[in-house]
Amino acid sequence: MKSKINRLLKNLLNTAVASFKFRGIQFIITLSFTFITILAMLFVGIVIYNKFSTSLENNATLSTKQLVNQVNSNIEYYLKSTKEVSNLLDKNIYLNQSIPNSKLQDQMNVIQNIRSDIASLAVFSDKGELIIGSPNSVLKDKVNILDQEWFNSALNKSDNVIFSLPHVQNLFDGKHDWVVSLSRVIYFYKDNVRLRGVLLVDMNYSTIGQLCQNISIGKRGYIYIVDSDNNIIYHPEQQLINIGLKSENRQDYLGSYLENSDEGKRLVTIKTVNYTNWKVVAVAYMSEILDFKNAITSFIGWILFVCIILIVFIFGFISSKISHPIKQLEESMKMVESGDFNIYIDVKGEDEVKRLATAFNLMISKVRYLMGQIVIEQEAKRKSELDALQAQINPHFLYNTLDSIVWMAENEKSDGVITMVTALAKLFRISISRGKNIITVREEIEHAKNYLIIQKLRYKNKFKFEIIAQKEVLEYKTLKLILQPLIENSIYHGIEYMVDEGFIKISVSITNGKLLYEICDNGLGIEPYKLKELLDYRVKSNTGSGVGVKNVHERIQLSYGTEFGLKIESEMEVGTTIKIWLPLVKE
């Protein structure tokens, strides 16, 4: 199983490598599509990333602001509620005829019991004497109230409620609680004398801590509180600050800004608390946002990477599907190029390519057929040319002619000799005619005439002949030696065995835009069955009769096409007409 997979993978890799070497359609499709897709993805990725990171930063700023507001309002609410306690006490104390009394003590105890966050309540005279307090505790020896900061600030700002810095409340015996003190000037009656004093409400420091403690900004962000002089009121790492292992910068501004610290860029948001001059400061680490951004960047990066690889393979696959049959076609064409026509392409693929392959196959088969045809035709042509060559110097005819000349010379028929030799000379000049295949109609007729002259002498005027040629045809070109074999045929097979005198008529004319030779004789005629076979290539006549005729027909058709050639009409005992159709050629 494993080796199978290995093999599959190996094959795939090989095809992939092989296909990428091919700088063709596949390569172009894969490359361009991949490129375009990557561009599109990068664009989308970057846009999304930008949008995301901007909104991330905005959200961080916003949520920090909201946190600060929330903490702020919590603290405000808490301080306000404590202030209301002091208002209540102030009113009650003022309404009392004389303090201390047990009723007021009870009230104070109740308040202190209900509000567990209030460490102590106490009223001092402006001389620093404890008038009444809850829990009903004793002042420590040698404690000088007049030295206390909360006492003095309350007296100095008599119309205001004063919130102190966190401090250890060292007034009462056995108590060392960290508190934030509220102090205010109050007026009270003691023994019916209106006196000025200070009301002290100590809030447990830990309560203020609790308001900020559970607030977290990211993993490392935090909230702290300072007063207007940047003394720290609450800090999550208060102990470290107390012993000097940590410190905070002065925060003199309100609002949000970025600052650089040892631990990186941080977003600081500051808001003032009502009723006090406290400031809530939130610190958020930008590096956390950055971490998140990096995580997203790498996530997008991974997705891009995976997609790019997938796309390369998918487009590689698609393009190979498109180009594979085309490549197959191309290979087949190469084979054809190198001369192998005996192929058949079996292409499976898209419709277009299939049609292309079918057309190609069709074309190849046609080419194959035509090639065969050409080979056959060339062979035939060569053969007929050879025959024509032979006809030029027919040794049999020459022998017979020379024999006749000798015979005439012996009988002292010098006229005949002269005529014959002259005709023979002319005959040969035309038939050789410097090796040319094409001669003028005039020459062809001349040749036929000379031949007829010779034959007429030889056959002792057994026939007559007539040659009629339109004047205008004479300068047209014609294949040479096409009349002579037909005349020979007429004499040997038609006229030789005739009892009566024979007659051969040759005419040349332009008919229907073609050159037409007509050879008429009044000979024996050709038997119909022979007539049929006479012009048929498929019948190989070995007897010699009609070979010349067939040869002429073949030569004409090979040279000018099948619309030209011979037409033979023959009637037994009446005669034969052979029509030779040729194209009008005038060079």
Add this chain to the structure above:
Amino acid sequence: MFKKRSILIFLLFILLISPSLSGIVNLNSKKDEEPKEISLILKTQSGDYWKNVRMGAEVAAKEFNVKLDFTYCSDETDITGQIALVNAAIERKVDALILAPSDYKGLVDVTEKAIFKKIPVIVIDSKLNTNKTSSYIATDNVKAGEMAGEKLVSLSGINSRIAIINFVQGSSNNKDREEGLKPIISKYPQMKVVYNNYILPDSESAFEITKKLVLGDDKVNTIVALNYISSIGAAQAINEMGLAGKVNIITFDNTTEEIEFLEKGVIQATITQRPFGMGYLAVKYSVLNLQGKKIPKYVDTGLVVIDKANMYLPENQKILFPFTQ
């Protein structure tokens, strides 16, 4: 053909997607790596001093995301018990060790064993007789002794009769404090040190010895108690005898009892250390050390002399009364 190919493509797809998926998973899991475990072995747990050491260590543990494993002996003199605790930590294969050694020599072997087993050790509070530890974070006890001596001179004058109350222990702190104190006293030939014998490590024996010293022939008018246990005993004795203000006491540390005696005027001055910072720095430097960063070989956590006059200054409040939220 086509089918085979599509299977291959699918296989390839899986092959490609799997490392990237695991990469993404890795990316996320990287941040939640197992926190380092640091073992904090103290001399004992009782007393504000050690509580503050522990609190400082816990704050740092939270900040640096380490698992703090806190152990202690029942008694400051339990050397064998502490050796057992160190061995247990070695067996648990903790990543780092913070040790407040009960004995200057007794803890050396086991500490070196831990270091040999590739557990870095930071010593806090008291010295240990080895230089193989990563760092030593403590109060400069010799300086503490000197400060006590100077305060003594300014409080009682040069014609005082001084008793130094200490107790027998292997830890170097008390010895160092004495070493700092003695040269100051010896500058003034009029001063007389009448008692500096070691007592038992509890407040009762300090209480008894103080009574004897003050009421006896020695007529001691200044007592220097070199640790918080003897400090409390001495102060209790003076308070009970109603001699507050007549016999000066200079103490060490800032336990609640000592602070109350300071407020009452029984104790005139106390030399306070910063145990919170000690615990915090010990864990912080352990973490930095594990991260391969350079850490100082010795850290002095600092000292403050507190007397009644300055005890409620804002900066001193913060040292005397650490938050116990």
